Structure formats: C-alpha cells, structure tokens
Amino acid sequence: MSQVINNSLKQLGQMLASKQISSVELTQEYLRRIDALNPDINAYITLDKDKTLAQAKAADARIAAGKAEVLTGIPIAQKDIFCAQGWRTTCGSHMLENFIAPYDAYVIKQFDAAGAVNLGKTNMDEFAMGSSNETSYFGGVKNPWDRSRVPGGSSGGSAAAVAARLCAAATGTDTGGSIRQPASLCGFTGLKPTYGLVSRYGMIAFASSLDQAGPMAKSAEDCALMLNIMAGFDEKDSTSVNRPKEDYTRDLNKPLQGLRIGLPKEYFADGLEANVGAVVQAAIEEYKKLGAEIVDISLPNTQLSIPVYYVIAPAEASSNLSRYDGVRYGHRAKEYTDLMDMYCKTRAEGFGAEVKRRILIGTYVLSAGYYDAYYLKAQQIRRLIAQDFTEAFKQCDVIMGPAAPSTAFKIGEKADDPVAMYLQDIYTIAVNLAGLPGMSIPAGFSNGLPVGLQIIGNYFDEARMLNVGHAYQQVTDWHTRMPEGI
Numbered sequence: 001m002s003q004v005i006n007n008s009l010k011q012l013g014q015m016l017a018s019k020q021i022s023s024v025e026l027t028q029e030y031l032r033r034i035d036a037l038n039p040d041i042n043a044y045i046t047l048d049k050d051k052t053l054a055q056a057k058a059a060d061a062r063i064a065a066g067k068a069e070v071l072t073g074i075p076i077a078q079k080d081i082f083c084a085q086g087w088r089t090t091c092g093s094h095m096l097e098n099f100i101a102p103y104d105a106y107v108i109k110q111f112d113a114a115g116a117v118n119l120g121k122t123n124m125d126e127f128a129m130g131s132s133n134e135t136s137y138f139g140g141v142k143n144p145w146d147r148s149r150v151p152g153g154s155s156g157g158s159a160a161a162v163a164a165r166l167c168a169a170a171t172g173t174d175t176g177g178s179i180r181q182p183a184s185l186c187g188f189t190g191l192k193p194t195y196g197l198v199s200r201y202g203m204i205a206f207a208s209s210l211d212q213a214g215p216m217a218k219s220a221e222d223c224a225l226m227l228n229i230m231a232g233f234d235e236k237d238s239t240s241v242n243r244p245k246e247d248y249t250r251d252l253n254k255p256l257q258g259l260r261i262g263l264p265k266e267y268f269a270d271g272l273e274a275n276v277g278a279v280v281q282a283a284i285e286e287y288k289k290l291g292a293e294i295v296d297i298s299l300p301n302t303q304l305s306i307p308v309y310y311v312i313a314p315a316e317a318s319s320n321l322s323r324y325d326g327v328r329y330g331h332r333a334k335e336y337t338d339l340m341d342m343y344c345k346t347r348a349e350g351f352g353a354e355v356k357r358r359i360l361i362g363t364y365v366l367s368a369g370y371y372d373a374y375y376l377k378a379q380q381i382r383r384l385i386a387q388d389f390t391e392a393f394k395q396c397d398v399i400m401g402p403a404a405p406s407t408a409f410k411i412g413e414k415a416d417d418p419v420a421m422y423l424q425d426i427y428t429i430a431v432n433l434a435g436l437p438g439m440s441i442p443a444g445f446s447n448g449l450p451v452g453l454q455i456i457g458n459y460f461d462e463a464r465m466l467n468v469g470h471a472y473q474q475v476t477d478w479h480t481r482m483p484e485g486i
C-alpha cells in the first residue's frame with residue numbers, strides 16, 4: 001500500500017480499472033493515513049467518513065458497470081472554501097463554523113459527476129486571507145517537510161494534504177498566490193488558471209475579480225487531469241468564460257525545442273533569497289538543455305503589485321463579507337440589545353484579526369473622498385500591470401521565475417508582521433491582477449526545504465504551461481520526492 005500513495009492519478013485510475021484495488025480500499029487507505037497524521041499536521045477541518053465511503057462505494061459500482069471516467073473512484077481533498085451539499089463549509093472562519101452548505105459549488109459538482117471521491121474539507125486561512133495558514137480559526141497547519149514551519153497559504157491544508165500524501169490530489173483557490181506559494185513551500189505542482197476558466201459558483205467569495213480555483217497535485221500531468229474536470233462554462237458565474245472544452249493533456253508530450261522563456265529582471269532582484277534564486281536558475285538551465293531559448297524581459301510595475309492588490313482585494317472583500325451579518329446564516333451573537341448591536345457583536349465575534357484588518361482597509365479605500373485617491377488609482381495601475389505582461393508575451397511564450405521569495409518560514413515568524421507576510425506574494429500577485437494563468441512546479445530543495453519554479457502563461461495557454469511543466473518532470477524527479485516520516 002505504501003507505494004500506492006505516491007502513484008500518479010493515471011496510475012491510480014489504471015489500478016481501479018483493472019480491479020487491482022477498489023475505490024473503497026484506496027479511500028480507506030487515505031482515511032487511515034489521515035487518522036494517523038492529521039492530528040499533528042491539521043490539514044483537514046472536516047471529515048465525514050460515511051459520506052466519503054458512500055461515494056467510494058458508488059464509484060466501485062460505476063467502475064464495475066464499465067462507466068468509469070479518468071478520476072472515478074479517486075479520493076480528492078476539497079479546500080473548505082467550496083460549498084458541498086450537506087458538508088460543513090467553514091472557509092476557515094468562526095463565522096461559518098456551523099454552516100452546512102445547502103448546495104454544491106460548480107467545482108464540487110464537476111468532481112461528483114466524474115465519480116471522484118470527496119475525502120474531506122481542508123484547512124485554510126480565514127476567508128483565504130493569508131500566506132501561512134495561521135489565520136485559520138481551526139488552527140495552523142504544519143508543513144510536512146518540517147513541522148516547525150508553515151505550509152504557505154491560504155490553501156495550506158490542501159498543500160499539506162498533497163505533500164503528506166493524505167489525498168491523491170486537492171483543490172485550492174488563488175486570489176494572490178494561494179495555490180502557487182504553498183505549492184512552492186510544500187514541493188508539489190499547483191496551477192492557478194486564467195481568470196474565468198473555472199466557475200466561482202459556490203466558492204465562498206474573497207475578492208471576486210481575482211479569485212480563481214485550480215488543481216494542487218503531485219505533477220503537471222495530474223494537474224492537467226484535474227483541470228479537465230474543473231474547467232468549463234457555467235452560466236451561474238457571470239465572469240465564467242464561454243469557450244469550448246479543452247483537453248489539457250493534449251500537449252503534455254510536445255518537445256520544447258524553440259520555446260521562448262522570458263526571465264523578468266524584477267523577479268531576480270532584491271528580496272529574493274539567494275538559495276531560492278540558485279534553485280530557480282538551475283531549473284532554467286535544465287530548460288535550456290531541453291531546447292528552450294532564454295529572453296530577458298522586464299515587468300516594470302512589479303513593485304506596485306502588492307500595494308495595488310492591498311487596495312483592490314480588501315475593497316472587494318469588505319463588500320463580499322458584508323453578507324455575514326448574523327441574519328441570514330453563520331454565527332450570531334448570543335446577547336445583544338438591538339439590531340445594530342447584534343450586527344456589531346456578531347461581526348466582532350465571528351471574524352478574526354486579519355479579516356477585520358482587510359474590512360477596515362476596504363471600507364476606507366471605498367469611502368467618499370478616498371475612492372479616487374486609492375481605489376480608482378489602484379485600478380489604473382492594475383491596467384498598467386496587465387499591459388506589462390501583454391508587452392512581455394510579444395517576446396516570449398512563457399515567463400519563468402520564483403513562485404515565492406523564500407522557502408517555508410517558521411510558524412509564528414511573520415504572524416505579527418502583516419507587511420512581511422504580504423511580501424510572500426510579490427511574484428504571484430501581478431498574475432492575478434492581470435487575470436493570467438500561473439503555476440508552480442517543484443524545482444529542488446534548499447536546506448531540505450522545497451523550492452518552486454513559477455511558470456506564467458498567456459491567457460488560456462494552460463495546455464502549453466502544463467506541457468512545459470511535464471517536460472521538466474520527465475527529466476527530473478523533484479515532484480516524486482516525499483517528506484520523511486509520512
């Protein structure tokens with residue numbers, strides 16, 4: 001059984017199809033591992049073994065009936081930001097601690113239709129605000145590579161679950177880096193798709209113009225199979241893009257001869273830890289051996305991406321989170337004098353410090369007199385940031401650089417310094433502001449800790465990015481490495 005947990009999704013699918021293992025057996029193996037490791041790692045907030053095993057049973061029946069699809073019977077962990085009918089869905093918040101979702105998110109529906117098994121809901125920063133998973137109401141998550149360190153965030157539970165092989169693959173969401181930064185810190189492959197490719201329906205909103213769901217898995221090939229399930233037009237999301245379904249595995253084996261890789265000088269400057277830079281450079285050397293050409297490019301507005309994001313994201317969050325008022329659903333204060341007092345106490349009790357900080361910033365930048373100075377200005381610079389990428393993609397096919405400026409940091413190290421925490425996303429946030437796709441693949445280690453290589457693609461160029469990731473994973477084995485003691 002120990003071998004099974006490091007298998008690719010394709011291998012697992014073949015084992016299920018050939019009846020070497022049943023979905024119930026595979027699911028039980030993961031549940032057993034979760035029982036053993038989760039009390040310490042804290043990757044999952046909610047498990048519901050009855051529901052999970054019922055899905056596994058149904059998958060076995062479907063396989064027996066010859067109606068299996070690629071992911072039928074495979075146990076997938078779902079970030080606790082996705083509403084799943086009948087499942088507690090907390091978004092990492094006390095506000096939603098006892099919220100049972102009455103309907104399925106689009107993403108959940110897609111996995112259900114494919115016959116995948118929902119293994120449980122994973123831990124995350126509260127309302128996806130954070131880079132270390134330390135803002136979760138349900139406690140921090142430990143990085144399986146070094147349990148004194150953070151897994152990254154906000155999709156820290158999914159990240160630890162993939163790294164510790166507590167699921168076959170997982171979902172995440174990325175508003176400013178929450179798939180790619182934890183992928184870098186935990187040593188696996190994560191992809192944030194082009195904005196609009198994956199429906200946000202039923203995905204609890206943080207910053208709606210930036211939020212995007214994506215796969216977190218061991219390899220690029222696994223991510224391609226996951227994206228095949230997740231992507232698709234959905235009329236219930238007004239920003240869902242109506243384009244034909246694609247097979248993201250179609251270009252995996254294309255040769256990379258002649259691929260033009262842009263290296264932005266701003267991504268290799270001050271702020272990047274030297275050891276991380278060295279690993280990223282070595283990965284780029286590997287791409288040269290595969291026939292790629294290097295092009296020096298510039299993304300001149302990179303430094304502005306964090307200040308712009310911390311105006312726009314809180315502005316949208318303050319609006320999105322106004323719905324948690326104690327009236328419709330979620331937490332309500334027990335004692336209050338009148339309606340206003342009920343609102344105030346409910347929100348004071350229900351939200352954690354980071355969420356409150358964002359609501360305060362957001363309402364401030366949207367208020368009369370400040371709107372033009374902050375929010376409008378930020379939107380204008382956002383456009384310039386997107387234009388930087390448009391210019392760059394005239395010279396190259398993909399852009400490469402680090403996904404995060406450092407390896408996993410110690411739990412508590414940045415918890416009291418929001419600005420230091422915000423800087424974790426210096427290489428990822430601009431991609432969200434531009435609506436582009438980005439991924440992180442394991443590129444090596446520094447002092448025993450994983451380092452990710454970021455691959456940024458042009459709009460809807462996910463198939464090429466996955467090809468670029470897969471080619472590297474054919475000549476390296478970083479993505480197959482597992483932490484000790486798991």
Ligand code: GLN
Pocket residue numbers: 128129130131153154173174175176177178179206313425
């Ligand atoms: N770390 C960033 C933030 O705190 C991004 C989070 C995310 O992508 N959800 O907002």
